[in-house]
Amino acid sequence: MEFAKAAIASGQTVAVHCDSKYAIDCVTKWAFGWKARDWTRKGGEIMNLALIQRAHALYLEIANDVQVLHVRGHAGIEGNELADRMSMLAVAEQQTALQPYTGALAPEALLAMRSG
Known part of the structure; x- marks a missing residue:
């Protein structure tokens, strides 16, 4: 997200490709609810919370200008x-x-x- 933000700031079109659906959902979906509940979740601890918080904050800054896309891992891409x-x-x-x-x-x- 940091590199995406810098690229967007320089006028580039950005798409982030990630092979972890979990990571994508943490940052682009679930973090909204966790944040609303003071960074807690019903099922227990949020693993890598500081990393998720930072990525989510960056995502919020660039959400209108970035695509976050899932790609299959180890599929020869x-x-x-x-x-x-x-x-x-x-x-x-x-x-x-x-x-x-x-x-x-x-x-x-x-x-x-x-x-x-």
């Missing part, structure tokens, strides 16, 4: 497969902060990594 490998690379390098990838862009090498 190149962008989704690259995102999967990039997340694995971040875990392997113990990167905890959100940051753009600064390494050499070699999609073939990234796609050759073990999938998650």
Whole structure:
């Protein structure tokens, strides 16, 4: 959502593709109810609450200018497969902060990594 907001601010059209229907629903649907109930839910704790709160706040800022779309994971969609490998690379390098990838862009090498 942070990258989407920056892209929108620079005049770009933005669509966020995500393979987690759960993540999409947390930010674009369920968070409205959780927020109305002071960030609680009937079924217990909201996992990753701070992350959801931040993503939802950003979503609210750009909701009229962004599409959030579900794509099937591990279905051979190149962008989704690259995102999967990039997340694995971040875990392997113990990167905890959100940051753009600064390494050499070699999609073939990234796609050759073990999938998650």
